[in-house]
Amino acid sequence: MSQRDKILALLRVNGIMTQAELAEAIYQDNLHMSNIYNALMLLVKDDLVIRLGAYPAKYALCGTDVHQQNGLQKSSHAETRQYQVQQEEITMSAECAVGLILEYFHATEVDRHGRYLSWEHCYQAFLENRNKTDDQTVDYLALHLAFYLASWGMYRGSSFLLQKDYKVHIPIIQIIQEKRYYPLCGISAEELRKEENLHLLGEIGSRIRKCYAEERSSFADEVNHATDTLITKILLGTLGCVPAYDRYYMQAVKKHHISNGKYNKKSVYGVAKFYCDNLDVFEKLRQELSKRGIEYPPMKLMDMCFWQDAYLDDLKQK
Numbered sequence: 072m073s074q075r076d077k078i079l080a081l082l083r084v085n086g087i088m089t090q091a092e093l094a095e096a097i098y099q100d101n102l103h104m105s106n107i108y109n110a111l112m113l114l115v116k117d118d119l120v121i122r123l124g125a126y127p128a129k130y131a132l133c134g135t136d137v138h139q140q141n142g143l144q145k146s147s148h149a150e151t152r153q154y155q156v157q158q159e160e161i162t163m164s165a166e167c168a169v170g171l172i173l174e175y176f177h178a179t180e181v182d183r184h185g186r187y188l189s190w191e192h193c194y195q196a197f198l199e200n201r202n203k204t205d206d207q208t209v210d211y212l213a214l215h216l217a218f219y220l221a222s223w224g225m226y227r228g229s230s231f232l233l234q235k236d237y238k239v240h241i242p243i244i245q246i247i248q249e250k251r252y253y254p255l256c257g258i259s260a261e262e263l264r265k266e267e268n269l270h271l272l273g274e275i276g277s278r279i280r281k282c283y284a285e286e287r288s289s290f291a292d293e294v295n296h297a298t299d300t301l302i303t304k305i306l307l308g309t310l311g312c313v314p315a316y317d318r319y320y321m322q323a324v325k326k327h328h329i330s331n332g333k334y335n336k337k338s339v340y341g342v343a344k345f346y347c348d349n350l351d352v353f354e355k356l357r358q359e360l361s362k363r364g365i366e367y368p369p370m371k372l373m374d375m376c377f378w379q380d381a382y383l384d385d386l387k388q389k
Contacts, residue, residue, distance in 0.1 A: 072159070074110050079132070082120065087131045099335050163327035165349035168376045169356055171383075175375040176360055189222035193308040195365050197247070201256060204248050212248075212309075213240040219308045223315070225301055231289035232301075242282045246275065247309050255312040257368040260346035260353075263312065269336045272313060276302045276334075299334035311368035313339055314377065319385070323377035326384075342373050 072080070077097050082088060088096070094107045111130055114120035123129040179187040196215040200208050217237035220226060226233050246252075252275055254268055262268055283297040303316040314320050321332035329345050330338035346353050346369050353372060360367045 074106065075114065078107070078110055078114065079119065082130060082132045087123065087129050089129050093130070096337070099331065099333055099337060159328040161328050161345065163329065163345070163376075163380070165352040168349070169352060171376045171379040172356060172360075172372050175379040186222040189219045190308055190371070191365050193219035194311055194371075197309045198256075198365075201248075201253070204245070209241055209244045209248070210238070212244045213237050216240045216244065216305065216308060220301070220304060223304055223308075224317075225304060230301075231283070231293075231295040234289035235286070239283075239286060243279050243305065244309075246278050246282065247305075252310065255306075255310045257310070257366065258312045258370070260343040260350070260369045263343040263370070264340055264347065269339060272306070272339060273336060276306065279305060303334060307371065307374060311371055313370050314342060314374035317378070319378045319381035320374060322384075323381040326381070327377075329377070342370070342377075346370075346373060 074097065078093055081093060081096050085092075090107050090111065093111075097107070111120060111122075115122055115130075118133055120130050121133050123131060175187075179185060179191075193215045196212060200212060203209075214237050217232075217240055220232065232239070252271060254262070255271055255275070258268060263272075279302055280297045283295045286295055288295055299316045300318075303313050306313050307315045316332075316334045324330050324338070324342065325332040330341035332338065353369065357367055357369065357372055360372075
């Protein structure tokens, strides 16, 4: 899909958008605003798009009912519409996804002390202590989080966490345990697509990142940098609200056109939409997996699916 077609598709869905909003929707940043401007001016010249006001100017398709669209943009439903533009056809079928999830799940049954089970232990601990913020519980959860992260590769030599004890996670636990973030715990795919919950997700990630950065640096002249991979692994292990954006997951969602693989609202919306588009199939599978004694949240299934897909691709290359 050309840039011109993407702009028209976004305006068709959202009604009215600014140049900055179009750049963010297409490129996930505002660095391409000049490119967007040039394309918009050509569309205005061709009488396909109209320009409304200034500072910032807004754009709409010719023939758009401006007053009606201004009202629509105030609703939360309209706010999430910008994430719905699909640039390429998704190549992952529901049947294939189920097979990958089951393959991953069965691997956790081979070894009753396998590292894959660290996620279950951690997530279960947070589920059982969701309303508790006393010092003893917070310390207990910090220890669970630390071991889960170590088990999932977050304590490698280059990580600032390797130089810290488990108590470095205590301020992070205190954030996660706030009532403000209860809606994210085990969140359904339908709820995750709502703008208010996508905003909560971005907010908690920013706070966790800032919290680690404020800790004493592990390496000279370097701020403790919490990567998207670390942030999302924490959120998956504690709230189950987003897949872990590690190398395998990002590789697979890009391959199947679920998203561009970057951790942002649009990417999370894309995987939540994929789940919702196959809701009956995935919910039936989720109920089956949950019979083991812990309820698997939707985003854990998506994490398993795309990680397994890229893992199998990697094996083929060896």
